[in-house]
Amino acid sequence: MSSALARDILDLTLEHLFLVGLSMGIAAALAIPAGILLTRRTFLQRWVLGFANIMQTVPSLALFGFLIPLPFLGGIGKHTAIVALVLYALLPILRNTLTGILNVDPAVRESAVAMGMTGRQLLWEVELPLATRTILAGLRIATVTTIGTATIAAAIGGGGLGVFIFRGLASVDTTLLLAGAVPAALIALAADRGLEWVEHKLSPV
Amino acid sequence: MSPFVSFRQVSARIGQNDILHDLSFNVEAGETLVLLGRSGSGKTTALKMVNGLLLPSAGDVLIEGKPTTAWDLIRLRRRIGYVIQDTGLFPHFTVAANVGLVPRLEGWQPRDIAARAQHLLTQVGLPPAQFATRYPRELSGGQRQRVGIARALAADPPLLLLDEPFGALDPVTRVELQQQFLDLRKGLNKTTLFVTHDVREALLLGTRIGVLHSGRLVFLGGRSEFLESHDKEVQAFHTCLEEKWRGTI
Numbered sequence: 001m002s003s004a005l006a007r008d009i010l011d012l013t014l015e016h017l018f019l020v021g022l023s024m025g026i027a028a029a030l031a032i033p034a035g036i037l038l039t040r041r042t043f044l045q046r047w048v049l050g051f052a053n054i055m056q057t058v059p060s061l062a063l064f065g066f067l068i069p070l071p072f073l074g075g076i077g078k079h080t081a082i083v084a085l086v087l088y089a090l091l092p093i094l095r096n097t098l099t100g101i102l103n104v105d106p107a108v109r110e111s112a113v114a115m116g117m118t119g120r121q122l123l124w125e126v127e128l129p130l131a132t133r134t135i136l137a138g139l140r141i142a143t144v145t146t147i148g149t150a151t152i153a154a155a156i157g158g159g160g161l162g163v164f165i166f167r168g169l170a171s172v173d174t175t176l177l178l179a180g181a182v183p184a185a186l187i188a189l190a191a192d193r194g195l196e197w198v199e200h201k202l203s204p205v
Numbered sequence: 206m207s208p209f210v211s212f213r214q215v216s217a218r219i220g221q222n223d224i225l226h227d228l229s230f231n232v233e234a235g236e237t238l239v240l241l242g243r244s245g246s247g248k249t250t251a252l253k254m255v256n257g258l259l260l261p262s263a264g265d266v267l268i269e270g271k272p273t274t275a276w277d278l279i280r281l282r283r284r285i286g287y288v289i290q291d292t293g294l295f296p297h298f299t300v301a302a303n304v305g306l307v308p309r310l311e312g313w314q315p316r317d318i319a320a321r322a323q324h325l326l327t328q329v330g331l332p333p334a335q336f337a338t339r340y341p342r343e344l345s346g347g348q349r350q351r352v353g354i355a356r357a358l359a360a361d362p363p364l365l366l367l368d369e370p371f372g373a374l375d376p377v378t379r380v381e382l383q384q385q386f387l388d389l390r391k392g393l394n395k396t397t398l399f400v401t402h403d404v405r406e407a408l409l410l411g412t413r414i415g416v417l418h419s420g421r422l423v424f425l426g427g428r429s430e431f432l433e434s435h436d437k438e439v440q441a442f443h444t445c446l447e448e449k450w451r452g453t454i
Contacts, residue, residue, distance in 0.1 A: 111293030114256055114366075115307050115356075116283035129297050 005179065009164075013183045016160035019150045020187075023082050024143050027089035032135065034090075035097025036123065045098070052091035060149050063087065064156045081150070081158025088149055089142040096138025100131025133203040140195040147188040151180060207270050209234045209364060209396040210255055215264035217250050217420075224250045225420045227264070234363075237390065237397040239411030241404060241442065247420040248400045252366050255398060256285045268364070283307055286357030286365040286395075290372045292349045294341040300326070300352050301337040307360040325355035330385060347378035354386070358393070365397045371406065383409055404442040407431075416442070 031052075038045050058066070063084050067074040073083045104127050112126045128135075154162030164180030167173070208231035217225040225247045232238045242248040253259040254266045257278040265272040268281060294303050302309075304325055305318040313321070323333040329351040341349055350370060357365060371379045383406060390397070401407055407414050414431045416424040418438040424431065431439060 105291075105293070105296075107289060107291035107293035108295060109293075110258065111287065111289065112295070114258060114282055114285075114287040114293075116279045116281075116310060118279055121310065126295060 009179055009183060012159065012161050012163055012180070013187070016147075016150055016162075016184065017187065019078065019081060019085065019153055019158060019160050020143065020146050023085035023146055023150070024089060024139070026082070027086045027142060027146075028093055028139060030086070031090045031093035032097050035094045035135075036101065036128075038094070038098050039101045039127075049091075049095065049098075052094050055087045056091045060084070060088065060152050061155060064152060064158075068156060076157040078153075078158050080156055081153030081160075085146050085150055085153070089146050092138045092142040092145070093135070094138075096134050096141075097131065100134030100138075101127045103134065104130045133199055136195065136199040136202065140192060140199065143191050143195060144188050147184060147191060151184055208232060208267075209269060210398065211265075211267040211270075212251070212254070213265045213267065215251075215254060215261045215266055217247070217254065217259060218262040219250075219259075223420060225254075225261075228420070228422055229264075230415055230422055230425055232396055232398055234396050235394055236412045237399055237410055238413050238415060239399045239401060239407040240415050240417055241401060241407040241411075242417035243402060246417040248402075248417045249368055250420075251417065252368050252398060252400050255364075255366055256282050256287060283311060283360060284362045284364065286359075286362045288350075288353045288357045288365070288367045288370040290369040292341070292353040294349055294352060294356070296341050298340075299337065300331070300339050300341070300344070301333070303341065303352055304355045304359050306356060307362075311360055321359060322355075325358055326352075328358075328389065329355045331355070347374055347382060350374060350382060351385075354382075354389075358389075363396060365395045365399075367397065367399045369401055370399075372401070372403070379406075386410065404445045408446075 034048060038048055055063075064081065067080045067084055068076065074080050108126065108130070109122070112122050117125065150158075150160050151162035151165050153160050154166050161180040161184045164176050168176030168178075168180060210232035212228050212230050215225055215228040216223065228247075228251060230238075240248040240251060250259060254261060254273065255268065257273045257276065260274060265274070267273075268276065273281065295306070298306070301319065301322045304322040305313075308318045308321055322337065326333045326336055331348060331351055336344075336348070336352075341352065344352065350373075353370065357367075371382050374382065387410065399407075399410060408428055408431070411428070413425065413427055415422055416431075416436070416439050424434055424436050424439045426434070432443070434440070
């Protein structure tokens with residue numbers, strides 16, 4: 001492997017990590033609070049989950065395409081890619097946050113309220129700790145999926161390891177294809193293992 | 206002295222169902238009033254009206270003379286111990302942390318919380334050295350329920366609510382805990398509202414017994430009045446009694 005290719009792999013891997021990291025950060029910051037809100041405003045559940053579900057069913061290449069003509073969110077480049085990746089990651093995090101909290105044993109929740117916990121104490125001391133494992137599982141699914149989906153970002157000038165893949169496809173060059181696919185797969189595996197470890201460490205029971 | 210808890214023409218409607226009809230009774234300070242009834246008689250609903258987990262759809266539940274609708278419910282609940290059949294122990298807290306919860310919410314010093322938890326665990330028969338750092342999943346059903354009782358007593362509340370606390374236990378453990386409850390009560394002088402469907406438990410623990418049937422209070426009185434009552438529902442409970450008790454009718 002030439003040193004130029006090695007450097008390109010490193011650069012694009014870092015760019016890929018940046019795309020995924022930022023998207024996941026934004027998605028978690030949106031979806032976890034939204035999931036908590038949905039446990040308090042049950043009438044919103046259908047609408048919000050419906051929206052997240054639809055986002056998930058749009059084929060990824062098409063979603064990137066749809067975003068291009070949009071003002072502010074769209075166009076060519078990284079920010080459009082990040083918007084698309086965030087939209088994809090919302091559903092698993094949202095759904096798992098909701099499920100995790102709703103699955104807290106009703107007797108435990110009733111006791112907490114009956115012992116005089118405020119709504120905030122109930123959330124932070126009981127519901128979130130007991131939902132941690134489920135929420136992290138959602139985050140893990142979303143992250144691993146996003147690492148794969150992010151390769152498509154290159155199609156709209158978002159960069160990342162997809163650059164190799166698209167270039168490899170265009171020139172029928174297996175080395176280039178592998179230069180994109182192998183690091184992406186390794187990142188996905190590492191993220192999966194790493195988040196599994198965090199899940200295990202942080203879960204209270 | 207005014208009654209500690211007072212139900213005044215309380216009705217409860219959940220959805221389309223009337224759970225309680227025009228319920229009126231008092232719980233006097235220091236007594237153990239047992240609400241006895243079949244499943245679905247409304248006894249749990251009545252209990253949850255006391256700590257404001259449910260609010261009446263008509264009438265008032267007065268605690269120390271003040272309706273639950275006028276209480277700051279957080280303040281009210283921290284003065285009421287609550288024990289339920291499923292225990293509701295926090296699975297992610299140690300036994301000591303479960304017991305110390307209300308004192309912690311009330312801002313006690315950590316040293317005082319630990320001392321209080323140790324004292325209560327000893328009182329309910331769980332040596333702290335052995336049990337304080339365990340988690341609820343590492344306990345038997347009887348031990349869990351002991352922790353539940355210790356937790357309810359933690360901040361020394363004047364009022365205790367117990368909803369079939371021994372209902373899920375094996376008969377031997379149940380008798381042990383009933384006995385321990387009687388022993389504890391001697392030293393503590395708490396006002397207690399106790400819900401059960403077990404007539405023997407009602408006779409053993411209650412200073413007075415109230416019988417609920419389809420959301421109505423069909424009987425309220427002492428043990429001997431209960432055994433002499435001709436009310437149909439009360440007599441239905443008589444039939445559950447052993448000969449030993451029937452002889453006294």
